[in-house]
Amino acid sequence: MKIGFIGLGIMGRPMALNLVKGGHEVTVWARRAESMRPLLEAGARAAVSPADAAQGNELVISMVADAPDVAEVMRGVASGAEPGLVAVDMSTIAPAAARQIGRDLAAAGVDFVDAPVSGGEVGAIAGTLSIMAGGSEAGFARAKPAFECLGRNIVHVGESGAGQVAKAANQIVTGMGVLAVAEAFAFATKNGVDAGKVREALLGGFAYSKILENHGQRMLDRNFKPGFKSWMHEKDLNIVMQTAHQLGLCLPGSAATAQMFNAMVGSGLGEEDSIAVLKLLERLSGQA
Amino acid sequence: MKVGFIGLGVMGRPMALHLQRAGHDLHVWARRPASVAGLPATVCQTPAELGRQCEVVFTIITSSADVEHVALGPDGLIEGMVPGSVLVDCSTIAPEAARHIAARLGEKGIAMLDAPVSGGAQGAIDATLAIMAGGKAEVLARVRPLLECLGQRIVHIGPSGAGQVAKACNQMIMVAAIQAAAEAMRLAAASGVDCGKVRDALAGGSAASRVLDVMGERMVRRDFAAGIEARLHHKDFGLVLAAARQSGVPVPLAAVVDQQLNALMAQGWGRDDTASLLRVLELL
Numbered sequence: 001m002k003i004g005f006i007g008l009g010i011m012g013r014p015m016a017l018n019l020v021k022g023g024h025e026v027t028v029w030a031r032r033a034e035s036m037r038p039l040l041e042a043g044a045r046a047a048v049s050p051a052d053a054a055q056g057n058e059l060v061i062s063m064v065a066d067a068p069d070v071a072e073v074m075r076g077v078a079s080g081a082e083p084g085l086v087a088v089d090m091s092t093i094a095p096a097a098a099r100q101i102g103r104d105l106a107a108a109g110v111d112f113v114d115a116p117v118s119g120g121e122v123g124a125i126a127g128t129l130s131i132m133a134g135g136s137e138a139g140f141a142r143a144k145p146a147f148e149c150l151g152r153n154i155v156h157v158g159e160s161g162a163g164q165v166a167k168a169a170n171q172i173v174t175g176m177g178v179l180a181v182a183e184a185f186a187f188a189t190k191n192g193v194d195a196g197k198v199r200e201a202l203l204g205g206f207a208y209s210k211i212l213e214n215h216g217q218r219m220l221d222r223n224f225k226p227g228f229k230s231w232m233h234e235k236d237l238n239i240v241m242q243t244a245h246q247l248g249l250c251l252p253g254s255a256a257t258a259q260m261f262n263a264m265v266g267s268g269l270g271e272e273d274s275i276a277v278l279k280l281l282e283r284l285s286g287q288a
Numbered sequence: 289m290k291v292g293f294i295g296l297g298v299m300g301r302p303m304a305l306h307l308q309r310a311g312h313d314l315h316v317w318a319r320r321p322a323s324v325a326g327l328p329a330t331v332c333q334t335p336a337e338l339g340r341q342c343e344v345v346f347t348i349i350t351s352s353a354d355v356e357h358v359a360l361g362p363d364g365l366i367e368g369m370v371p372g373s374v375l376v377d378c379s380t381i382a383p384e385a386a387r388h389i390a391a392r393l394g395e396k397g398i399a400m401l402d403a404p405v406s407g408g409a410q411g412a413i414d415a416t417l418a419i420m421a422g423g424k425a426e427v428l429a430r431v432r433p434l435l436e437c438l439g440q441r442i443v444h445i446g447p448s449g450a451g452q453v454a455k456a457c458n459q460m461i462m463v464a465a466i467q468a469a470a471e472a473m474r475l476a477a478a479s480g481v482d483c484g485k486v487r488d489a490l491a492g493g494s495a496a497s498r499v500l501d502v503m504g505e506r507m508v509r510r511d512f513a514a515g516i517e518a519r520l521h522h523k524d525f526g527l528v529l530a531a532a533r534q535s536g537v538p539v540p541l542a543a544v545v546d547q548q549l550n551a552l553m554a555q556g557w558g559r560d561d562t563a564s565l566l567r568v569l570e571l572l
Contacts, residue, residue: 238533241529241543241546244547244550245522245526245529245546247550247554248551248554249550249554250547250548250550250551250554251547251550252547255543255544255546255547256540256543256544259538259539259540259543260538262532262533262536262537262538262539263536263537265536266535266537266538267536
């Protein structure tokens with residue numbers, strides 16, 4: 001398939017590479033030209049603008065930072081689109097913003113699918129991302145061959161915005177999950193008990209989770225390299241809290257968690273992995 | 289002095305009338321003509337027309353977007369107000385939005401103060417509002433005689449936006465105090481103790497506060513008619529949490545209170561008094 005790909009950061013670059021490896025004809029565009037080089041070496045063509053990345057393609061995918069960036073590149077995409085183009089945004093943005101972009105693109109005759117991912121850089125490189133999509137059946141079907149090069153667990157969640165709702169829900173579970181594991185370890189340590197042994201014991205029971213297993217191990221190793229940077233998790237939790245505020249939805253656990261991540265960003269832990277919330281807990285309880 | 293007033297709701301109407309009674313030539317504009325009915329004022333067709341005629345313009349409206357629209361939008365104040373005139377915005381909006389509007393007006397030589405108020409409808413009627421001002425000290429000095437028609441405690445907090453920061457702090461403390469009062473009333477009732485007696489006893493001690501007086505009383509009487517509509521506090525908490533996020537300052541208590549306000553909104557109590565936080569607890 002002929003695919004345009006916009007945004008070649010930590011996630012976007014390996015994703016675009018996987019599309020090239022999957023045999024697709026890929027055109028790439030990134031704000032900084034040097035980000036495109038590894039893709040061009042792998043056989044992709046360079047576009048000069050988002051409009052150019054859309055032109056002549058059946059599918060265009062964006063993976064950028066935030067809602068205003070998505071809106072901006074999609075305006076370009078709309079101007080370069082040919083009839084039948086499906087535009088897919090895989091960034092994490094607010095559901096309301098995704099719905100608005102979907103409406104704007106529909107007015108330009110472009111079918112829009114929001115398809116944020118979970119699985120981080122590791123999943124992007126391995127092509128094992130979880131992909132949660134919102135949009136029309138037809139748009140999803142058109143994008144599916146591309147999704148299959150990028151991820152394993154590919155779910156069409158619902159209409160436009162539904163993918164972002166699922167991603168926000170994902171960030172609630174992972175945000176609170178990381179905090180829960182960190183609190184359990186701080187609790188064990190303050191009680192003079194080996195947190196590693198506690199993790200081992202818990203892995204066999206109902207408290208088992210991927211986060212306990214993977215993030216927990218990294219906490220024990222005190223390996224705070226990202227992974228998933230805590231400022232990005234904070235950004236995502238802000239999407240959750242703003243959406244809850246607009247809807248009149250009471251989320252006390254998420255609210256408390258969001259404040260911990262807010263404190264991480266404010267106290268210089270933003271560039272570390274989200275498991276650095278453990279450091280914050282230790283600081284608060286005089287364990288640091 | 290020719291004074292303009294936009295935003296003639298429960299707060300704005302008594303404020304505008306105080307200015308008029310003090311001898312000022314009042315000009316008004318409202319989106320809905322019904323809002324200006326019966327006011328001893330010159331009714332203008334647009335904010336721009338009002339701005340053209342007035343030396344000082346007051347606004348007290350709901351959201352950052354509304355203030356921006358009235359000030360900077362088509363037919364907005366910016367199109368009418370002359371260099372040297374002053375906009376006094378008494379609305380509660382984001383500090384950022386206040387700074388942005390002030391900067392845009394400043395390009396045209398129009399001064400702006402952010403001057404949010406605390407004291408509620410009763411404070412507006414009694415002209416006892418607390419006024420927290422952000423902007424240039426000399427601008428505040430010029431409009432101080434007007435502000436003295438509205439309130440007694442007028443504090444210059446700092447540069448543009450500083451008044452809104454102070455108002456955000458005010459709302460954090462006030463609504464958290466309402467939540468604390470609600471939890472205390474709930475605990476007393478659940479323990480089989482008379483809430484009214486508890487409130488009366490507390491009023492004499494270290495826990496005494498204006499909130500406990502006013503909101504506590506409403507909770508005891510189960511009188512949830514606004515007062516201050518809870519939806520406005522809910523809106524303000526959105527501003528508080530956004531400001532905290534921008535500064536990277538954790539506000540764990542405000543975050544919890546915000547969730548209780550979300551629940552309150554979900555129950556459809558947004559137009560009732562914030563004392564309804566008690567009813568949210570009763571749902572749990």
